[in-house]
Amino acid sequence: MEYNIPKLLQKKRKTIIELWIKNQLSEAGLREELISNEEIRQQSEELVDSFVSNLTNENINDVYSTDFEGVIEILSGISITRARQGFTPRETGAFIFGLKEALLQLLQQEIKDDKEVLYNATLQLNRLLDSFSIVTFETFIKGREEVILRQTDEITEISTPVIRVWDGILALPIIGTLDSARTQVVMENLLQEIVETGSSIAILDISGVPAVDSLVAQHLIKTVSATRLMGAECIISGIRPEIAQTIVHLGIDLSNIITKATLASALKFSFQSLKLEVKKVQSVKAVV
Amino acid sequence: MEKIPILKMGPFLLVTIQVDLYDRLALSLEADLVQMVNKTNAKGVLIDISAVSIVDSFMGRIFGNIAGMCKILDAETVVVGMQPAVAITLIELGLPLTGVHTALDVEKGMKLLTEKVNIDTDGDEPEDDDNNPV
Numbered sequence: 278m279e280y281n282i283p284k285l286l287q288k289k290r291k292t293i294i295e296l297w298i299k300n301q302l303s304e305a306g307l308r309e310e311l312i313s314n315e316e317i318r319q320q321s322e323e324l325v326d327s328f329v330s331n332l333t334n335e336n337i338n339d340v341y342s343t344d345f346e347g348v349i350e351i352l353s354g355i356s357i358t359r360a361r362q363g364f365t366p367r368e369t370g371a372f373i374f375g376l377k378e379a380l381l382q383l384l385q386q387e388i389k390d391d392k393e394v395l396y397n398a399t400l401q402l403n404r405l406l407d408s409f410s411i412v413t414f415e416t417f418i419k420g421r422e423e424v425i426l427r428q429t430d431e432i433t434e435i436s437t438p439v440i441r442v443w444d445g446i447l448a449l450p451i452i453g454t455l456d457s458a459r460t461q462v463v464m465e466n467l468l469q470e471i472v473e474t475g476s477s478i479a480i481l482d483i484s485g486v487p488a489v490d491s492l493v494a495q496h497l498i499k500t501v502s503a504t505r506l507m508g509a510e511c512i513i514s515g516i517r518p519e520i521a522q523t524i525v526h527l528g529i530d531l532s533n534i535i536t537k538a539t540l541a542s543a544l545k546f547s548f549q550s551l552k553l554e555v556k557k558v559q560s561v562k563a564v565v
Numbered sequence: 566m567e568k569i570p571i572l573k574m575g576p577f578l579l580v581t582i583q584v585d586l587y588d589r590l591a592l593s594l595e596a597d598l599v600q601m602v603n604k605t606n607a608k609g610v611l612i613d614i615s616a617v618s619i620v621d622s623f624m625g626r627i628f629g630n631i632a633g634m635c636k637i638l639d640a641e642t643v644v645v646g647m648q649p650a651v652a653i654t655l656i657e658l659g660l661p662l663t664g665v666h667t668a669l670d671v672e673k674g675m676k677l678l679t680e681k682v683n684i685d686t687d688g689d690e691p692e693d694d695d696n697n698p699v
Contacts, residue, residue: 461653468649475669502661506652508645508668 360420615646
């Protein structure tokens with residue numbers, strides 16, 4: 278008996294989808310909160326339709342055939358969405374391997390009499406689906422990397438806010454380690470803000486910096502010098518005792534930089550140099 | 566040849582650089598300024614570089630030189646309106662311009678100069694004369 282694998286698969290499209298969905302639903306860690314059965318069915322149908330309708334006797338051996346572009350596109354789409362939704366690699370892997378399972382089951386049922394045909398068809402489909410799995414994983418990882426990159430950008434953005442604490446006083450709390458790239462961002466933001474607000478004092482609060490080594494200190498000194506060149510004064514505050522110890526042990530000279538232990542004392546100093554005074558309001562009784 | 570005007574304002578000299586400085590222009594500015602400080606017996610020099618967008622190490626050195634020379638002639642130098650990019654460049658070049666006073670804009674620079682000159686002339690005398698009504 279002659280078998281035409283693509284024709285057979287096209288004819289048994291429904292069965293494949295059912296088998297596949299059954300495989301997916303029986304998977305132990307199915308994430309019902311992330312994806313509904315409806316969605317699974319829709320994704321599976323779309324993929325199987327695209328696969329079986331593009332499969333011919335010519336391209337069944339050629340995984341790089343342009344006929345599969347549509348399939349790969351759908352797969353990439355599903356994979357990237359799953360990466361963003363927070364599926365684990367195992368779940369995404371189970372999704373695509375479930376299809377292979379379903380196809381092989383079907384072949385086993387249909388081709389009973391000819392072991393050689395069965396073997397060849399299995400081999401061909403295996404090869405094809407393995408290549409699809411690789412694509413799925415590549416896009417899955419790409420999706421995850423995009424998420425990581427976006428988060429990195431966000432962290433850099435979030436972690437360098439310039440706060441206007443008073444007319445003419447800016448504060449810049451630095452949280453996390455200062456490296457060259459970050460210093461650059463911090464410095465640019467600070468200087469830009471100084472120009473925009475016409476502030477004459479900037480407070481650099483380093484209470485959120487876990488450790489200060491000579492490189493970090495050098496970055497700090499650079500920022501302070503640049504601020505000074507702009508015509509504003511820069512105070513470094515939030516120096517923890519351990520950091521003071523490290524600075525002295527490393528032999529870093531911060532003597533020509535104004536340093537304060539806390540943001541509060543830095544603010545107090547700024548008020549003094551701006552000739553401002555903070556007063557307690559006399560209670561009403563005392564006045565009357 | 567192009568020249569950068571040096572304006573006299575009371576005891577101060579005001580220089581606003583409106584063009585991009587090239588080496589020879591900067592050198593002639595340096596010479597003219599020192600001549601002018603000497604001639605007018607100025608107490609302070611205010612250099613506005615808000616329109617300067619490009620500096621190199623040479624320019625940084627010229628600013629430092631001007632400040633040093635004026636100091637010898639008993640005049641304070643204030644550089645005002647430096648752009649962020651310029652400040653970062655100078656720092657990266659390792660020229661923190663020590664000895665040069667800086668201010669955000671001309672107004673603040675003038676105030677700073679007045680304070681400096683007043684302190685210098687008055688010596689130890691306190692300037693806050695409005696705080697002690699008799």
